[in-house]
Amino acid sequence: MSNKRNSRPAPGHESNVPVSLAATSEGAGDAHQGARADGARAANAVEPVDLRRVLGQFVTGVTIVTARGVDGAPVGLTVNSFASVSLDPPLVLWSVARTAASFAAFRSCPRFRVHVLAADQLALAQKFAVRGGDKFDRDAVGDLPVIDGCVAWFECDNREQYDEGDHVILIGRVVAFASTGGAPLVFHDGRYVTEIVGKPSPAELRDSLS
Numbered sequence: 001m002s003n004k005r006n007s008r009p010a011p012g013h014e015s016n017v018p019v020s021l022a023a024t025s026e027g028a029g030d031a032h033q034g035a036r037a038d039g040a041r042a043a044n045a046v047e048p049v050d051l052r053r054v055l056g057q058f059v060t061g062v063t064i065v066t067a068r069g070v071d072g073a074p075v076g077l078t079v080n081s082f083a084s085v086s087l088d089p090p091l092v093l094w095s096v097a098r099t100a101a102s103f104a105a106f107r108s109c110p111r112f113r114v115h116v117l118a119a120d121q122l123a124l125a126q127k128f129a130v131r132g133g134d135k136f137d138r139d140a141v142g143d144l145p146v147i148d149g150c151v152a153w154f155e156c157d158n159r160e161q162y163d164e165g166d167h168v169i170l171i172g173r174v175v176a177f178a179s180t181g182g183a184p185l186v187f188h189d190g191r192y193v194t195e196i197v198g199k200p201s202p203a204e205l206r207d208s209l210s
């Protein structure tokens with residue numbers, strides 16, 4: 001992956017303070033808590049902003065998840081918590097923040113659509129990361145609002161929900177899906193990455209997975 005970066009860092013990503021959760025197992029004694037010599041901090045001092053920065057070292061793709069609210073209005077937000085769960089049955093997951101304007105809509109919608117964004121859809125990712133408002137350029141027609149030009153999409157039944165902390169995990173059962181195989185938009189360390197160097201060919205990818 002190249003270092004080409006295309007947007008400003010998200011708040012809280014500027015510092016380089018080491019944070020270690022090595023001493024966070026339950027029952028860790030006092031000796032393991034508080035500041036460590038290397039500047040790391042223990043579980044009792046976890047700051048959400050630090051945790052987000054360190055979680056940001058895990059590279060993800062970027063998706064927009066869409067649905068319709070009870071009033072039929074289209075909703076959508078930028079999401080990178082998307083992950084696969086099971087192939088048989090076909091299940092995926094993502095988590096929605098309780099504070100999201102679209103939270104109620106996603107809790108109650110029968111279906112949602114996950115769009116895996118292409119490298120040239122950075123502006124769209126930024127647009128759908130803004131709270132509330134009408135994010136759709138044209139009237140979203142059909143059952144589910146569709147984002148054109150993405151590299152893959154999954155239509156899912158809203159099958160199960162799990163309340164966890166400040167988010168709710170949604171499990172979707174995939175009922176339809178497709179991909180175009182284009183270059184994906186990537187998110188790392190609070191920044192979008194639009195160029196991946198050394199992308200393996202489909203044959204190399206097949207070999208590495210077999």
Ligand SMILES: Cc1cc2nc3c(=O)[nH]c(=O)nc-3n(C[C@H](O)[C@H](O)[C@H](O)COP(=O)(O)O)c2cc1C
Pocket residue numbers: 062076077078079080081082094095096097099100101102103128129130131132133187
């Ligand atoms: C790269 C990226 C990934 C995000 N991932 C999630 C996510 O997985 N879940 C979530 O609830 N919000 C996520 N957000 C934040 C939402 O996109 C943002 O809060 C948005 O304003 C929510 O839209 P809404 O308030 O209109 O529902 C992410 C934002 C960015 C930039």
